[in-house]
Amino acid sequence: LAEGPLRGRHVLVTSGPTHEPIDPVRYIANRSSGRQGHAIAAALARLGARVTLVSGPVAVPDPAGVQVVRVETAREMLQACEAALPADGAICAAAVADWRVAREAGQKLKKEPGAGAPVLEMALNPDILATLSAHGRRPRLVVGFAAETERVVEHAQAKLARKGCDWIVANDVSGDVMGGTENAVHLVSAAGVEDWPRMPKQEVAARLAQRVAEALA
Ligand code: C5P
Numbered sequence: 001l002a003e004g005p006l007r008g009r010h011v012l013v014t015s016g017p018t019h020e021p022i023d024p025v026r027y028i029a030n031r032s033s034g035r036q037g038h039a040i041a042a043a044l045a046r047l048g049a050r051v052t053l054v055s056g057p058v059a060v061p062d063p064a065g066v067q068v069v070r071v072e073t074a075r076e077m078l079q080a081c082e083a084a085l086p087a088d089g090a091i092c093a094a095a096v097a098d099w100r101v102a103r104e105a106g107q108k109l110k111k112e113p114g115a116g117a118p119v120l121e122m123a124l125n126p127d128i129l130a131t132l133s134a135h136g137r138r139p140r141l142v143v144g145f146a147a148e149t150e151r152v153v154e155h156a157q158a159k160l161a162r163k164g165c166d167w168i169v170a171n172d173v174s175g176d177v178m179g180g181t182e183n184a185v186h187l188v189s190a191a192g193v194e195d196w197p198r199m200p201k202q203e204v205a206a207r208l209a210q211r212v213a214e215a216l217a
Pocket of ligand 1: 014074092093094095096097098125126127128129130143144145146147
Protein backbone atom coordinates (compact mmCIF):
# COMPACT_ATOMS: atom_id res chain seq x y z
CA LEU A 1 0.00 0.00 0.00
CA ALA A 2 2.22 2.83 1.27
CA GLU A 3 5.45 3.38 -0.61
CA GLY A 4 8.53 5.20 0.62
CA PRO A 5 11.53 4.63 2.86
CA LEU A 6 9.43 4.20 6.01
CA ARG A 7 7.14 1.56 4.56
CA GLY A 8 6.54 -1.15 7.17
CA ARG A 9 7.67 1.08 10.04
CA HIS A 10 5.43 2.23 12.86
CA VAL A 11 6.14 5.65 14.33
CA LEU A 12 4.43 7.17 17.35
CA VAL A 13 4.09 10.96 17.52
CA THR A 14 2.79 13.08 20.41
CA SER A 15 1.48 16.55 19.67
CA GLY A 16 -0.39 19.45 21.17
CA PRO A 17 -0.85 20.43 24.79
CA THR A 18 -2.41 18.43 27.57
CA HIS A 19 -5.30 19.80 29.60
CA GLU A 20 -5.26 19.08 33.30
CA PRO A 21 -8.69 19.63 34.83
CA ILE A 22 -9.24 21.74 37.94
CA ASP A 23 -12.99 21.17 37.95
CA PRO A 24 -15.52 20.33 35.19
CA VAL A 25 -15.11 23.77 33.56
CA ARG A 26 -11.48 24.79 34.24
CA TYR A 27 -8.09 23.42 33.35
CA ILE A 28 -4.33 24.07 33.36
CA ALA A 29 -2.45 23.77 30.07
CA ASN A 30 0.68 24.73 28.16
CA ARG A 31 0.56 26.87 25.04
CA SER A 32 0.86 24.62 22.03
CA SER A 33 -0.84 24.77 18.64
CA GLY A 34 0.09 21.19 17.68
CA ARG A 35 1.38 22.53 14.36
CA GLN A 36 4.88 21.07 14.57
CA GLY A 37 3.85 17.65 15.89
CA HIS A 38 1.02 17.30 13.38
CA ALA A 39 3.33 18.32 10.53
CA ILE A 40 5.83 15.67 11.63
CA ALA A 41 3.13 13.00 11.69
CA ALA A 42 2.04 14.01 8.18
CA ALA A 43 5.63 14.01 6.89
CA LEU A 44 6.31 10.54 8.31
CA ALA A 45 3.13 9.22 6.69
CA ARG A 46 4.20 10.71 3.35
CA LEU A 47 7.39 8.64 3.63
CA GLY A 48 5.26 5.52 4.02
CA ALA A 49 5.25 5.06 7.80
CA ARG A 50 2.27 3.81 9.73
CA VAL A 51 1.79 6.70 12.13
CA THR A 52 -0.04 6.82 15.43
CA LEU A 53 -0.56 10.44 16.43
CA VAL A 54 -1.47 10.87 20.08
CA SER A 55 -2.77 14.41 20.31
CA GLY A 56 -3.96 16.66 23.08
CA PRO A 57 -6.72 19.20 22.38
CA VAL A 58 -5.79 21.20 19.26
CA ALA A 59 -7.58 23.23 16.60
CA VAL A 60 -5.45 22.04 13.68
CA PRO A 61 -6.98 19.37 11.41
CA ASP A 62 -6.04 15.69 11.55
CA PRO A 63 -3.20 14.96 9.11
CA ALA A 64 -4.05 12.69 6.18
CA GLY A 65 -3.15 9.03 6.40
CA VAL A 66 -2.49 9.04 10.14
CA GLN A 67 -4.25 7.25 12.97
CA VAL A 68 -5.17 9.93 15.50
CA VAL A 69 -5.78 9.12 19.16
CA ARG A 70 -7.23 12.10 21.01
CA VAL A 71 -6.46 12.55 24.68
CA GLU A 72 -6.86 15.30 27.21
CA THR A 73 -4.48 14.73 30.13
CA ALA A 74 -0.82 13.71 30.43
CA ARG A 75 -1.80 10.45 32.04
CA GLU A 76 -4.16 9.66 29.17
CA MET A 77 -1.39 10.58 26.72
CA LEU A 78 1.05 8.18 28.38
CA GLN A 79 -1.56 5.42 28.41
CA ALA A 80 -2.30 5.92 24.70
CA CYS A 81 1.41 5.91 23.87
CA GLU A 82 2.03 2.68 25.75
CA ALA A 83 -1.02 1.14 24.10
CA ALA A 84 0.44 2.05 20.69
CA LEU A 85 3.68 0.10 21.30
CA PRO A 86 5.53 -1.59 19.76
CA ALA A 87 6.84 1.18 17.54
CA ASP A 88 10.07 1.63 15.63
CA GLY A 89 10.26 5.31 16.49
CA ALA A 90 8.70 7.80 18.88
CA ILE A 91 8.69 11.57 18.34
CA CYS A 92 7.53 13.42 21.45
CA ALA A 93 6.50 16.86 20.25
CA ALA A 94 3.67 17.40 22.73
CA ALA A 95 3.80 20.23 25.28
CA VAL A 96 2.84 18.07 28.23
CA ALA A 97 1.78 19.82 31.43
CA ASP A 98 4.38 19.07 34.08
CA TRP A 99 1.83 19.21 36.88
CA ARG A 100 -1.80 18.42 37.35
CA VAL A 101 -4.18 19.41 40.10
CA ALA A 102 -3.89 16.73 42.77
CA ARG A 103 -7.62 16.39 43.30
CA GLU A 104 -9.96 17.38 40.50
CA ALA A 105 -13.17 18.82 41.92
CA GLY A 106 -16.25 16.87 40.88
CA GLN A 107 -18.35 20.03 40.81
CA LYS A 108 -17.53 23.53 39.62
CA LEU A 109 -15.64 25.44 42.32
CA LYS A 110 -17.90 28.24 43.47
CA LYS A 111 -16.97 31.82 44.15
CA GLU A 112 -18.37 32.23 47.64
CA PRO A 113 -18.69 35.88 48.67
CA GLY A 114 -15.82 36.74 51.01
CA ALA A 115 -14.22 33.28 50.72
CA GLY A 116 -11.11 34.36 48.78
CA ALA A 117 -9.27 32.33 46.14
CA PRO A 118 -8.85 28.55 46.27
CA VAL A 119 -5.41 27.03 46.85
CA LEU A 120 -4.70 24.23 44.40
CA GLU A 121 -2.44 21.37 45.42
CA MET A 122 -0.45 20.07 42.45
CA ALA A 123 0.90 16.61 41.63
CA LEU A 124 3.70 15.67 39.23
CA ASN A 125 2.68 14.29 35.86
CA PRO A 126 4.52 11.36 34.27
CA ASP A 127 7.26 12.25 31.79
CA ILE A 128 6.18 10.49 28.60
CA LEU A 129 9.47 10.98 26.76
CA ALA A 130 11.53 9.64 29.68
CA THR A 131 9.11 6.75 30.20
CA LEU A 132 9.28 5.70 26.53
CA SER A 133 13.08 6.06 26.57
CA ALA A 134 13.37 3.62 29.49
CA HIS A 135 10.55 1.33 28.37
CA GLY A 136 10.85 -2.45 28.14
CA ARG A 137 9.51 -2.05 24.61
CA ARG A 138 11.54 1.07 23.86
CA PRO A 139 11.24 2.24 20.26
CA ARG A 140 14.59 2.02 18.48
CA LEU A 141 14.64 5.78 17.93
CA VAL A 142 13.24 8.15 20.56
CA VAL A 143 13.20 11.87 19.83
CA GLY A 144 12.31 14.71 22.16
CA PHE A 145 11.89 18.45 21.79
CA ALA A 146 13.25 21.24 23.90
CA ALA A 147 12.04 24.81 23.83
CA GLU A 148 14.66 27.12 25.26
CA THR A 149 15.14 30.85 25.39
CA GLU A 150 18.89 30.81 26.16
CA ARG A 151 21.91 28.49 25.97
CA VAL A 152 19.74 26.34 23.71
CA VAL A 153 22.24 23.63 22.76
CA GLU A 154 23.72 23.29 26.24
CA HIS A 155 20.29 22.75 27.75
CA ALA A 156 19.37 20.31 24.99
CA GLN A 157 22.46 18.21 25.65
CA ALA A 158 21.59 18.04 29.34
CA LYS A 159 18.03 17.08 28.42
CA LEU A 160 19.25 14.32 26.10
CA ALA A 161 21.10 12.69 28.99
CA ARG A 162 18.33 13.27 31.51
CA LYS A 163 15.54 11.88 29.37
CA GLY A 164 17.51 8.99 27.86
CA CYS A 165 16.34 9.71 24.33
CA ASP A 166 18.42 9.56 21.13
CA TRP A 167 17.89 13.02 19.69
CA ILE A 168 16.64 16.34 20.95
CA VAL A 169 15.22 18.84 18.52
CA ALA A 170 16.11 22.06 20.28
CA ASN A 171 13.93 24.98 19.55
CA ASP A 172 15.03 28.57 20.05
CA VAL A 173 11.87 30.24 21.31
CA SER A 174 13.50 33.49 22.33
CA GLY A 175 11.96 35.19 19.28
CA ASP A 176 8.51 34.85 17.73
CA VAL A 177 8.41 31.08 17.17
CA MET A 178 5.63 30.19 19.63
CA GLY A 179 2.39 29.61 17.75
CA GLY A 180 3.99 30.81 14.52
CA THR A 181 4.65 29.01 11.26
CA GLU A 182 8.47 28.99 11.34
CA ASN A 183 11.04 27.27 13.54
CA ALA A 184 14.78 27.60 14.16
CA VAL A 185 16.08 24.29 15.50
CA HIS A 186 19.25 22.40 16.34
CA LEU A 187 19.35 18.62 16.07
CA VAL A 188 21.27 17.42 19.12
CA SER A 189 22.45 13.82 19.50
CA ALA A 190 25.42 11.87 20.87
CA ALA A 191 26.95 12.33 17.41
CA GLY A 192 26.99 16.11 17.71
CA VAL A 193 24.95 19.20 16.95
CA GLU A 194 23.43 20.30 13.65
CA ASP A 195 22.22 23.86 13.29
CA TRP A 196 19.33 24.04 10.88
CA PRO A 197 18.44 27.35 9.26
CA ARG A 198 15.17 29.04 10.18
CA MET A 199 12.48 27.46 8.04
CA PRO A 200 8.74 26.76 7.98
CA LYS A 201 7.55 24.13 10.48
CA GLN A 202 6.41 22.03 7.51
CA GLU A 203 10.00 21.95 6.28
CA VAL A 204 11.41 21.13 9.72
CA ALA A 205 8.95 18.23 9.73
CA ALA A 206 9.98 17.01 6.27
CA ARG A 207 13.68 17.14 7.12
CA LEU A 208 13.17 15.43 10.45
CA ALA A 209 11.07 12.69 8.83
CA GLN A 210 13.86 12.18 6.30
CA ARG A 211 16.37 11.79 9.13
CA VAL A 212 14.08 9.35 10.92
CA ALA A 213 13.88 7.30 7.72
CA GLU A 214 17.69 7.18 7.50
CA ALA A 215 18.00 6.18 11.17
CA LEU A 216 15.42 3.40 10.83
CA ALA A 217 16.68 2.14 7.45
O1 C5P B 1 11.28 18.56 30.35
P1 C5P B 1 10.77 19.32 29.15
O2 C5P B 1 9.29 19.55 29.21
O3 C5P B 1 11.53 20.56 28.85
O4 C5P B 1 11.06 18.33 27.93
C1 C5P B 1 10.45 18.51 26.70
C2 C5P B 1 10.34 17.19 25.99
O5 C5P B 1 9.85 16.19 26.87
C3 C5P B 1 9.38 17.22 24.85
O6 C5P B 1 9.80 16.27 23.89
C4 C5P B 1 8.07 16.80 25.50
O7 C5P B 1 7.19 16.24 24.57
C5 C5P B 1 8.56 15.77 26.49
N1 C5P B 1 7.75 15.66 27.71
C6 C5P B 1 6.97 14.53 27.91
N2 C5P B 1 6.26 14.40 29.08
C7 C5P B 1 6.31 15.36 30.02
C8 C5P B 1 7.10 16.51 29.82
C9 C5P B 1 7.79 16.64 28.65
O8 C5P B 1 6.93 13.66 27.04
N3 C5P B 1 5.60 15.22 31.13
